[in-house]
Amino acid sequence: MTRRQLWQRFIAHIDPPLMLGLALLLMVSLLVLYSADNAGWGKPLSQLFNITVALVCMWLVANLPLHYLMRTAVPIYMLGMALLIGVALFGEISHGARRWLNLGIGTIQPSELMKIGVPLMMAWYFEKHEATLTLKNYFVAALLLLVPVALIARQPDLGTAILISASGFYVLFLAGLSWKVIGGLFVSALASAPVLWSMLHDYQRHRILMLFDPSQDALGKGYHTIQATIAVGSGGILGKGYLQGTQTHLDFLPERTTDFIFAVYSEEFGLVGNLILLAMYFFVIGRGFIITANASTYFTRLMAGSITLTFATYAFVNMGMVSGILPVVGVPLPLVSYGGTSMLTLLLGFGMLMSIETHKKLVKT
């Protein structure tokens, strides 16, 4: 094999447009992290490591033929469930929540695994019953979704529970769940809101209430929202300039490398920067939809659609939260926020999208 052929083979399962979108967002991440770290190299370098590891994993998944992907669904789901139950029983408590499991070599957060595991399992289930779909199948699929979500919500990790619910719901929706049921679900969700409200932890209720009036608790729960909104608003049309954000550099922004990194970006790059970022996200999402539309099997269609929509949901929830239209629920800005686990989960998802896209071509030819 020549060097060229080797390269061809290496990039065979990389989807160039998707890769371009991802690369742009990952560069934004490094750029903003440098600023959020007060012009320090610590976070960006560490993130670069995260990205490298996640890209390798993405490449591996992208090279994985579809039938292997399908085969992983049940084991991943089962492993995830086992870990979730393990967390519920033996998990470590940190910040008042039981989310982490110490495996001796390090702590892991099994709910992250389920971000992929749940839609994968549901898509697998629908594929299996593709020929004879009845309402009962939707009900079973819903159960596959709700059991892990309930476990995660109990940890409590409201943000992840909501996002996994969303990704599962997208599978149900794309699998053709009837409009009547969707309507019914919507109504019953509204009806059960008071019950859910009573099940929330005090701090979660606070966060939701704070959305309506963050100034009520300016130094407490509302502080994050207020400071982030000030950062975004003071950015103006053109922003304060790279490394010039006062909210960021004078330490007013909490969690500015993780959940609130968008405030850093928005303060320094302004409305114009936000437009560019939204465009990047839409470019990735749009490519995801094209891959979905062209996907060849029921499983891959559901999987690709769910991954794409979940990604869009992540971005919306995070930016909505930082700009003060959604409660603070602890969702990172996809591909930009600092963090190894979420980076890995996301890029694994994109690896699957690439696999779906590239292996379909190979099947055709």
Next chain:
Amino acid sequence: MKQHVELRNHLREIFYFRLRLAISIGFVLLLLAILLARFVYLQTVRHDYYQTLAESNRISVVPIVPNRGLILDRNGVVLAQNYSGYTLEITPSKVHDMETTINDLSALVAITPKDRKRFRKLLAERHDFESLVIRSRLDDEEVARFAAQQFRFPGVEIKARLFRDYPFGEKTAHLIGYVGRINETDVQQLEENDLAANYRGSDYIGKVGLEQSYENELHGVTGIEQVEVDSAGRAVRMLSRTPPSSGNTLVLSIDAKLQEIAEQSFGNYRGALVAIDPNNGEVLAFVSKPGYDPSLFIDGIDSESWDELNNSPDHPLNNRALRGQYPSGSTIKPFMALAGLYYGTRSPGRTISDPGYFTLPGSSHRYRDWKAGGHGSVDMFKSIVISCDTYYYGLAVDMGIDNIHGFLSRFNFGKKTGIDLEGETSGLLPSQEWKMRRYKQKWYTGDTVSVGIGQGYSLVTPMQLAYATATLANNGIAYRPHLVREVRRSSDGQSRLIVSKPETDLKLNPAHLDLVKRAMAAVTQPGGTAAQAAAGAPYHIAGKTGTAQVVGMKQGEKYDASKLDERHRDHAWFIAFAPAEQPKIALVVLAENGGHGGGTAAPIARKVMDYYLLGKEPEPLPDNAGEEGEND
């Protein structure tokens, strides 16, 4: 029948799938549009608002408290100064268990029960987020011990502060006053006077005395530092700085040594002394005994000390010189004599025959003279020298209350002198209108009788009497008394002299003045009521003794000091100026329950004058000084 379910229509399925996908894309676009709308709103419509918030986040205006001005005596002796020291302070809101914290702290730093009480009082009065002093003036060792253990005490810290210090302590307490922590009332007042901004960061404000009345001079102008801060309030860098300017230095007309001698000369007597330079109104000594330790008030007084001061029968917090109101007793007689001459009611040579009492026509009530059996034939000169009561009963009645009021008010009786201290009281110079207003009663001739010897309704403050005496000494030319002689600007060292212009010239007849002054000079000569106190003085003292009744006596009852409770004994007065021919000092001494002016008050005055005129310091005084002198 064949089942159709197996024949799946893939195209149809894909169509439905893509329809749902299209709906999803619409959903995503909707979300993006919501975000975009939000960004546009925040970053254009509300940009200015958030820009302001970000700026106020970023920039903190830090006040720089100016150094308070010094207070010096006329010779440059320091009466009030600042020194820097360390305080241990607790911010209650950051402390979990106050009791435990204080107990743990006391293992490192001495905390007395008084400190605890004072702190508890502060705790009850102040906001939780304020840093409150539990111990002040820590020594270096204590600072080091605490610093090593600081991590154990969140919310507790050591601060370097400037403290106010009064080297003369209670000797100048009523004069200098003290500073105290700014309270709610002060804040309100500062806001009303539009001064609140200049007090940002300031902890202290003058509460009484000169510290209060010259607050505007002493405080100085607060500087401003604009600092970029992070969210923890830590300064990151300085953006601009306007330096503070220290308060101005007050140079008083008070002579600290004279003040000290006067204070000591009182021995155990309570009372007041005011000495004035009659030629310009400068107050040379200003004593109110007993005093109190002003440093008790600086960081908030503990309730025990407060109760002790407040409930003391000696009333140490009462500024007797400025606010004490007493019957003037016979010290009013020289002024009455001048009035009699002024209105022509009496001529100098006209004599009366004193049987030892006075009666009003048609009345059997006897107004007694202090000397049973009377002084015999008395003219005006003699009436002052021997302090004949009968003479002044008659004079007062003949002159009438309207004339008495008219003349004495020219000497400022019944009015504030306008000295540069807050809280002066005006005494009481009775008149017909006053009695009608106050008691809804007409004035009786009997009321006039006792006014003639400074009893009855009339009340004076030592300050007033000193002012009147100085005016008399200066031949009727009055100067507004003042304590501050010079205000030295801190910025350039420029001095602004405070000079009283002659306020009024009473235009007294020199012949009248001469008579009264000669008579007063004779008071201190053999045969006069203050002869003993003035014996051997190498200069002439003009004076007048006085006795102010504390308890009234029934008709025919005899005053016997030894039978009376100490606190019911008469107050002793002495007014004087010297040298009689060319007065340089005029003063008033009031010794509460001192009995007779010649015996207790005059010797105090003598010591003050000896020092002021001769530089002679008095012998140390034995305890319980004040032997019975000649009668009044």
